[in-house]
Amino acid sequence: MYSLAVSDHFMIAHSFKGEIFGPAQQMHGATYSVEVEFRREALDEHGLVCDIGRALETLRAVLSGLNYRNLDELPDLKGRNTTTEFMAGEIFHRIKAQVATGAIGPGTSDTLASMRVVLRESPVAWAAFEGPLR
Amino acid sequence: MYSLAVSDHFMIAHSFKGEIFGPAQQMHGATYSVEVEFRREALDEHGLVCDIGRALETLRAVLSGLNYRNLDELPDLKGRNTTTEFMAGEIFHRIKAQVATGAIGPGTSDTLASMRVVLRESPVAWAAFEGPLR
Amino acid sequence: MYSLAVSDHFMIAHSFKGEIFGPAQQMHGATYSVEVEFRREALDEHGLVCDIGRALETLRAVLSGLNYRNLDELPDLKGRNTTTEFMAGEIFHRIKAQVATGAIGPGTSDTLASMRVVLRESPVAWAAFEGPLR
Amino acid sequence: MYSLAVSDHFMIAHSFKGEIFGPAQQMHGATYSVEVEFRREALDEHGLVCDIGRALETLRAVLSGLNYRNLDELPDLKGRNTTTEFMAGEIFHRIKAQVATGAIGPGTSDTLASMRVVLRESPVAWAAFEGPLR
Amino acid sequence: MYSLAVSDHFMIAHSFKGEIFGPAQQMHGATYSVEVEFRREALDEHGLVCDIGRALETLRAVLSGLNYRNLDELPDLKGRNTTTEFMAGEIFHRIKAQVATGAIGPGTSDTLASMRVVLRESPVAWAAFEGPLR
Amino acid sequence: MYSLAVSDHFMIAHSFKGEIFGPAQQMHGATYSVEVEFRREALDEHGLVCDIGRALETLRAVLSGLNYRNLDELPDLKGRNTTTEFMAGEIFHRIKAQVATGAIGPGTSDTLASMRVVLRESPVAWAAFEGPLR
Numbered sequence: 001m002y003s004l005a006v007s008d009h010f011m012i013a014h015s016f017k018g019e020i021f022g023p024a025q026q027m028h029g030a031t032y033s034v035e036v037e038f039r040r041e042a043l044d045e046h047g048l049v050c051d052i053g054r055a056l057e058t059l060r061a062v063l064s065g066l067n068y069r070n071l072d073e074l075p076d077l078k079g080r081n082t083t084t085e086f087m088a089g090e091i092f093h094r095i096k097a098q099v100a101t102g103a104i105g106p107g108t109s110d111t112l113a114s115m116r117v118v119l120r121e122s123p124v125a126w127a128a129f130e131g132p133l134r
Numbered sequence: 135m136y137s138l139a140v141s142d143h144f145m146i147a148h149s150f151k152g153e154i155f156g157p158a159q160q161m162h163g164a165t166y167s168v169e170v171e172f173r174r175e176a177l178d179e180h181g182l183v184c185d186i187g188r189a190l191e192t193l194r195a196v197l198s199g200l201n202y203r204n205l206d207e208l209p210d211l212k213g214r215n216t217t218t219e220f221m222a223g224e225i226f227h228r229i230k231a232q233v234a235t236g237a238i239g240p241g242t243s244d245t246l247a248s249m250r251v252v253l254r255e256s257p258v259a260w261a262a263f264e265g266p267l268r
Numbered sequence: 269m270y271s272l273a274v275s276d277h278f279m280i281a282h283s284f285k286g287e288i289f290g291p292a293q294q295m296h297g298a299t300y301s302v303e304v305e306f307r308r309e310a311l312d313e314h315g316l317v318c319d320i321g322r323a324l325e326t327l328r329a330v331l332s333g334l335n336y337r338n339l340d341e342l343p344d345l346k347g348r349n350t351t352t353e354f355m356a357g358e359i360f361h362r363i364k365a366q367v368a369t370g371a372i373g374p375g376t377s378d379t380l381a382s383m384r385v386v387l388r389e390s391p392v393a394w395a396a397f398e399g400p401l402r
Numbered sequence: 403m404y405s406l407a408v409s410d411h412f413m414i415a416h417s418f419k420g421e422i423f424g425p426a427q428q429m430h431g432a433t434y435s436v437e438v439e440f441r442r443e444a445l446d447e448h449g450l451v452c453d454i455g456r457a458l459e460t461l462r463a464v465l466s467g468l469n470y471r472n473l474d475e476l477p478d479l480k481g482r483n484t485t486t487e488f489m490a491g492e493i494f495h496r497i498k499a500q501v502a503t504g505a506i507g508p509g510t511s512d513t514l515a516s517m518r519v520v521l522r523e524s525p526v527a528w529a530a531f532e533g534p535l536r
Numbered sequence: 537m538y539s540l541a542v543s544d545h546f547m548i549a550h551s552f553k554g555e556i557f558g559p560a561q562q563m564h565g566a567t568y569s570v571e572v573e574f575r576r577e578a579l580d581e582h583g584l585v586c587d588i589g590r591a592l593e594t595l596r597a598v599l600s601g602l603n604y605r606n607l608d609e610l611p612d613l614k615g616r617n618t619t620t621e622f623m624a625g626e627i628f629h630r631i632k633a634q635v636a637t638g639a640i641g642p643g644t645s646d647t648l649a650s651m652r653v654v655l656r657e658s659p660v661a662w663a664a665f666e667g668p669l670r
Numbered sequence: 671m672y673s674l675a676v677s678d679h680f681m682i683a684h685s686f687k688g689e690i691f692g693p694a695q696q697m698h699g700a701t702y703s704v705e706v707e708f709r710r711e712a713l714d715e716h717g718l719v720c721d722i723g724r725a726l727e728t729l730r731a732v733l734s735g736l737n738y739r740n741l742d743e744l745p746d747l748k749g750r751n752t753t754t755e756f757m758a759g760e761i762f763h764r765i766k767a768q769v770a771t772g773a774i775g776p777g778t779s780d781t782l783a784s785m786r787v788v789l790r791e792s793p794v795a796w797a798a799f800e801g802p803l804r
Contacts, residue, residue, distance in 0.1 A: 001531070001532055001533065002487045002490070002491060002529070002530070002531050003487070003490075003528075003529060003530035003531070003532075004486070004487050004527075004528075004529045005527065005528050005529065005530075006526055006527050007391075007525070007526045007527070008526065009390050009391055009392075011296050011297060011298050011389075011390065012296055012297055013281035013282075013295045013296050013297040013338070014281075014297070016180075018180045020180055020182070020185055021180070022187065023335070023336040024336050026336050026337060026338070027281045027295075027337075027338040027341075028279050028280055028281050028297060028335075028336040028337060028338065029279060029280055029281040029282070029296060029297010029298055029299075030279050030297055030298070030299045031297075031298045031299040031300075031389060031390050032299075033390075033391055037530075043485075043487060043488060043491075046418075046420045046422055046423070046483055046485070047482060047483035047484070047485045047487070047488040048422070048483075048485055048487065049487050049529070051422055052527060053424065056526065056527075067291070067296075068291040068292055068294050068296040069294060069295075069296060070281070070294070070295040070296065073295075080181060081180055081181035081182075082181070083177075083180070083181045083182055084138070085136045085137070085138050085177060085181070085182065085183050086177060086181040088136070088137075089136060089177075121279075121299060122277050122279065122299050122301075123141070123275075123277055123301055123793060124140055124141045124142065124190065124277075125138070125139065125140050125141070125186060125190075126137075126138075126139050127136070127137055127138045127139065127183065128136070128137040128139075128171075129135070129136050129137070130135055130137075131135065141793075143792050143793055143794075145698050145699060145700050145791075145792065146698055146699055147683035147684075147697045147698050147699040147740070148683075148699070150448075152448045154448055154450070154453055155448070156455065157737070157738040158738055160738050160739060160740070161683045161697075161739075161740040161743075162681050162682055162683050162699060162737075162738040162739060162740065163681060163682055163683040163684070163698060163699010163700055163701075164681050164699055164700070164701045165699075165700045165701040165702075165791060165792050166701075167792075167793055201693070201698075202693040202694050202696050202698040203696060203697075203698060204683070204696070204697040204698065207697075214449060215448055215449035215450075216449070217445075217448070217449045217450055218406070219404045219405070219406050219445060219449070219450065219451050220445060220449040222404070222405075223404060223445075255681075255701060256679050256681065256701050256703075257409070257659060257677075257679055257703055258408055258409045258410065258458065258679075259406075259407065259408050259409070259454060259458075260405075260406075260407050261404070261405060261406045261407065261451070262404070262405040262407075262439075263403070263404050263405070264403055264405075265403065269799070269800055269801065270755045270758070270759060270797070270798070270799050271755070271758075271796075271797055271798040271799070271800075272754070272755050272795070272796075272797045273795065273796050273797065273798075274794055274795050275793070275794045275795070276794065284582075286582045288582055288584070288587055289582070290589065305798075311753075311755060311756060311759075314686075314688045314690055314691070314751055314753070315750060315751035315752070315753040315755070315756040316690070316751075316753055316755065317755050317797070319690055320795055321692065324794065324795075348583060349582055349583035349584075350583070351579075351582070351583045351584055352540070353538045353539070353540050353579060353583070353584065353585050354579060354583040356538070356539075357538060357579075391525060391543070392542055392543045392544065392592065393540070393541065393542050393543070393588060393592075394539075394540075394541050395538070395539060395540045395541070395585070396538070396539035396541075396573075397537070397538050397539070398537055398539075399537065409659075411658050411659055411660075413564050413565060413566050413657075413658065414564055414565055415549035415550075415563045415564050415565040415606070416549075416565070425603070425604040426604055428604050428605060428606070429549045429563075429605075429606040429609075430547050430548055430549050430565060430603075430604040430605060430606065431547060431548055431549040431550070431564060431565010431566055431567075432547050432565055432566070432567045433565075433566045433567040433568075433657060433658050434567075435658075435659055469559070469564075470559040470560055470562050470564040471562060471563075471564060472549070472562070472563040472564065475563075523547075523567060524545050524547065524567050524569075525543075525545055525569055526545075552716075554716045556716055556718070556721055557716070558723065616717060617716055617717035617718075618717070619713075619716070619717045619718055620674070621672045621673070621674050621713060621717070621718065621719050622713060622717040624672070624673075625672060625713075659677070660676055660677045660678065660726065661674070661675065661676050661677070661722060661726075662673075662674075662675050663672070663673060663674045663675065663719070664672070664673040664675075664707075665671070665672050665673070666671055666673075667671065
């Protein structure tokens, strides 16, 4: 199995609901470093998992809807605790929807097998979501 | 599948038995950076894999039994070659025992699917152990 | 010249005032990794620049006044653009005040020559402030 | 499952064929950081996945055939687009061939279950290949 | 003294002339991670060393003249050994020229005191050049 | 001013004397990542600060006298607290002595201006020593 991974980052504010979150119930924020790994059984005729330029652009486009925002105010995320693991899943689904439209290249929704999204929130914590793409 | 990972480190002395270890048969030591990844199919009602604060405390508690010690002298590890891969397995089992007691939250011994423990010993080497939690 | 450096991190929300900040005028946030380097011409009788445990505790104490907060709402920072470079200076001054009280060890306000505070805000940007301690 | 991983790096020139590569069709180059993870169900009598010294030497030997070279001119790679994902696969196969000869220890071609090779090409991209060793 | 630093990377091919370079006399290449630190005694009225967006764009513009190129063929670098330390100096001078034109903000050629350019070529080597900006 | 830096690592056991060290009075150990930065005003005729191959070999040779050892038992270090900052100074002096013999190239004891040695002991602490070379 081959993998190709690209990374970028975004910076957000948010707060959590629930005593379990302690001081993180207050409005605070995070820089999230994001890593997206695309997996495929065989390379295409160019020797690629997918077009790395398009993969970076698609990641940037998906993150631009979140970057420099207060996640508590985004209609799509209303009422959710935007934990790192939740956001990893959210970004997975947003990129998967882009892949389905052919954003990272024609045919990739058939050829890409699975994807893993990792979000690093601090030097001591990260979260991930992975699942199939077809 | 969701993941949540936390990290910490510990510093130990040890020596190895067996010609295969060359100069590492001498008393020497290591700083081990430890990363523990907890995996779960679905998030809980808070949007969490598990309580990250408890996960960090549990990791710290497990490492405190090893930190600033000569592993050759610890009764639990007597007669073992405490290689990086062995220690990854050892820490896996110690954290798994904590999870079973509910240390990182009630019910997590049922909800967490698997765990991966990574120990980085130097810029050019790391080891890991992973296995199921239920 | 000897240096000893310790690190920690904190997570905050804030917004900036001024067109030059573009989308960062919106409420957003950051994880700041902080590194504090203490410098001294000669080591003390223990072979130390200063007590590393106290240095870590002092850094943690200073950051605890900022961690999980919306910087826009902190009285001390009212009306300031809490840019990464500004915060590096702010943390420098708060640690310097602690050093003056003997927080990182008796006599260190005389023996420590200078200090450098680095704040990393993302994989592509960091800021720093350095100055004398005596 | 246990893992042991070692890392090294190499520096090469190459160019790509195909419009999809844009400016990377020009002669350019890369520093590739390589990480090789060996996996095994149980440790050997020494407490090892395999001899880490031999693993590092084998990796170095395999990379020495590529280091400081123009990949476009290597007979083995003639006519191939030596993308990061292709090179991850290529290095996988070269190390697998070494494992088969006993290069990283007698019996390891039976005991090692699988291997993963990661190549990091820049702060924002990496690729990998993984597969069974027996 | 305040610092603000931004980073980016570029990928090039080149070869060196002189026996001292050993195998690096062959055509090979590198990924260079670049870090540019701007220094200034006091922050501006916005709380900034300089506009970080402009700093990133200026760095990207300077690197775009080098990225995906064979340095041996660039007229500006003809006959030079484009070692990591030489390239750090070269990029310093190119950015300094941009600062002089006001590229990273009006007045910054007066307010910025000095600059440091670091180029990382591999996990085991980096080079830097620093000098005054006024 | 130009810099060229090389890095390597070593793994040691040691213990400290003095209540200030708390649990670190016990026999424990560390992996030290070492970075040595050589500084020089102008490049040589090859475009170099110094021969990077020789710099790496010299660093490796100096570290080989410490690697896989219990520092408490080394005659040269008898009775010293081998703290990270002390070891940074010790390695500085050992490399400086090598530079004086021409180990990293003829004439470099005249041309190199200064040197900085950094030792990273854990993800949250490092120490350094810097001084002139002529």
